[in-house]
Amino acid sequence: MKPEAETATGAPTTLWDRTRQLASQEILDTALRLFIEQGYDETTIAQIAREAGVSQRTLFRYFGAKEDLLGAxxxxxxxxxxxxxxxxxxxxxxxxxxxxxxxxxxxxxxxxxxxxxxxxxxxxxxxxxxxxxxxxxxxxxxxxxxxxxxxxxxxxxxxxxxxxxxxxxxxxxxxxxxxxxxxxxxxxxxxxxxxxxxxxxx
Amino acid sequence: MKPEAETATGAPTTLWDRTRQLASQEILDTALRLFIEQGYDETTIAQIAREAGVSQRTLFRYFGAKEDLLGAxxxxxxxxxxxxxxxxxxxxxxxxxxxxxxxxxxxxxxxxxxxxxxxxxxxxxxxxxxxxxxxxxxxxxxxxxxxxxxxxxxxxxxxxxxxxxxxxxxxxxxxxxxxxxxxxxxxxxxxxxxxxxxxxxx
DNA sequence: GGACAGACTGGCAGCGACTGCGAGCCCGCA
DNA sequence: TGCGGGCTCGCAGTCGCTGCCAGTCTGTCC
Missing domain, CATH: 1.10.357.10 (Tetracycline Repressor, domain 2)
Structure with missing residues (x-):
């Protein structure tokens, strides 16, 4: 809806957006690391969520499916x-x-x-x-x-x-x-x- | 292992084989019918098993995965x-x-x-x-x-x-x-x- | 005909991905 | 300071799928 925080260089407007972006990046990095370390199928959503410090429910709200963690x-x-x-x-x-x-x-x-x-x-x-x-x-x-x-x-x-x-x-x-x-x-x-x-x- | 009952026209040797083949065909037919009637995602394994008259466990022993029901x-x-x-x-x-x-x-x-x-x-x-x-x-x-x-x-x-x-x-x-x-x-x-x-x- | 070994079946518990729901929290705004 | 709305969380539940254990049936050998 809101056309703000579009370009990668543009600073996020609100603190929320910043937090969201941070959490999103944290999840993505954690997932990629675990996937490479121990394989995709061997990595569970629970593990990614735990290591990224969010709940499974939140993780699924950021990324609709497990495979989106690689192909976001x-x-x-x-x-x-x-x-x-x-x-x-x-x-x-x-x-x-x-x-x-x-x-x-x-x-x-x-x-x-x-x-x-x-x-x-x-x-x-x-x-x-x-x-x-x-x-x-x-x-x-x-x-x-x-x-x-x-x-x-x-x-x-x-x-x-x-x-x-x-x-x-x-x-x-x-x-x-x-x-x-x-x-x-x-x-x-x-x-x-x-x-x-x-x-x-x- | 056994090279028997190979060709589609060849009669199955043992009663077991015949039963197996019958059950297999019944499952396949039921699945295809339900898939066409109500869609693939909307059809559950439980429903196919119920209508085909076998347990879910047996169904999975015949076909390792749901998608194998179409691509067996x-x-x-x-x-x-x-x-x-x-x-x-x-x-x-x-x-x-x-x-x-x-x-x-x-x-x-x-x-x-x-x-x-x-x-x-x-x-x-x-x-x-x-x-x-x-x-x-x-x-x-x-x-x-x-x-x-x-x-x-x-x-x-x-x-x-x-x-x-x-x-x-x-x-x-x-x-x-x-x-x-x-x-x-x-x-x-x-x-x-x-x-x-x-x-x-x- | 009877006993045995083997294969097949069913039910149950459980895992992992994923979703809906209600409760609570925290940010942003007035 | 208080309020409203979005966000997070935990929980329960669904669905595909698997391991395990017991029960049943088949083919075979004695």
Whole structure:
């Protein structure tokens, strides 16, 4: 409702907001630490809440589900993705547009180390994988009209083709991130993405 | 362990096997009916067990998880997929090989109606979607060596490229099935698959 | 035919994620 | 200083899922 405390640099207006933000960060840090230390499935909500100094009930009010403790920014990812893509020039090709979106999202990560830790956790935990993929499906749906608008509706409906192109871009991102993780973060992920896409479209 | 009662037409040897198969089918039918009638999330395990005439404990012994009640054959899908692909001639191109695998899996469905009902349920239920996608990731991993063996290792490692190609094939299958469902099962899904793949590789 | 071993079943207690509710607290504002 | 509203907490309860123990039924061997 209130448009205050928006930018990351902007100071929170009220003491409450500050407290909230602090608690939120504390929970997030505790969760990430425990997940990395002992694994996602082996970490219980009770433990995170205890170590973060809040009740389970409060934790669930901050983050609706356990997996949100890792993917809380995921909504922001979706936002950046759609924003970046809709900002691309009208004449740009579909693949360039999608590449720009992927690059923008990857640029959001704080550090290489954190990105690696998260991707590793993601790829090694089945339940997280599942949730992540499902959320991504929704991003794909949001992207659909944007990409469809950039395709020429010469023959037949553009929907299936647009869907396929979007899903392929994400598939290449998957292949790239998996390879990146198994290489322990060596090299640039966008290079891997390009290589994957080239292999598909060659 | 025992190689008996293999083919669908072969009569089960022992009375136990027959009872088991009967109970299993009863549970599966009840679950599918309830899922379609009132939705997946709204149907509880207790209700399925009650209407199928077994205890919850027994139900979980037959099917390890709720989502297996819809995707129990999914393991069979994976088997057919890998079998079909490894049976393809050595000279066949990667895309033809993958297409054959996809076609073989799609051919496993009993009837068009049942396939439509399942796909519809799948695409409309987030939790099911998530589980399905996660299982499919494992299929992709199993396919990886098969596809890698069919790529020329001319430049760099084949792993990321093989991953991308496999994931793309599945991405096209996704786009095709979604379109197929939103068209209420009109047309052939393999045609849609071809169209999607063509759009990606054009 | 009877006894035995093994598999299958059911019920119960319990765990972990998650939610609704009522009570109490504390901040912000008047 | 007091009031109102949002926030926190604890509790109880639901649902998926598992371990355990006892009871039952099947197939087999004597």
């Amino acid at each position: 920014d995921q909504d922001r990812f979706g936002q950046v993705l759609t924003d970046t893509i809709s900002e691309q020039p009208a004449g740009a090709g579909i693949w360039e547009v999608l590449r720009a979106g992927v690059a923008a999202v990857l640029a959001l990560h704080d550090s290489r180390e954190q990105a690696l830790a998260r991707f590793r956790l993601l790829h090694n935990t089945a339940s997280l994988c599942a949730g992540y993929l499902e959320k991504r499906l929704r991003f794909q749906d949001e992207l659909l009209p944007l990409i469809e608008a950039r395709m020429d509706a010469a023959v037949g409906s553009t929907a299936p083709r647009a869907r396929a192109v979007i899903a392929t871009a994400f598939a290449c991102l998957d292949a790239a991130s998996m390879t990146w993780v198994s290489n322990d973060g060596k090299g640039d992920m966008m290079d891997l993405y390009d290589e994957c896409l080239a292999a598909v479209r060659s | 054959d999914q393991d069979r899908f994976g088997q057919v997929l890998t079998d079909t692909i490894s049976e393809q001639p050595a000279g066949a191109g990667i895309w033809e090989v993958l297409r054959a695998g996809v076609a073989a899996v799609l051919a496993l469905h009993d009837s068009r109606e049942q396939a439509l009902a399942r796909f519809r349920l799948l695409h409309n239920t987030a939790s099911l979607c998530a589980g399905y996608l996660e299982k499919r990731l494992r299929f992709q991993d199993e396919l990886l060596p098969l596809i890698e063996a069919r790529m020329d290792a001319a430049v760099g490692s084949t792993a990321p490229r093989a991953r991308a190609v496999i994931a793309t094939a599945f991405a096209c299958l996704d786009a095709a099935s979604m379109t197929w469902v939103s068209n209420d099962g009109k047309g052939d899904m393999m045609d849609l698959y071809d169209e999607c793949l063509a759009a990606v590789r054009s």
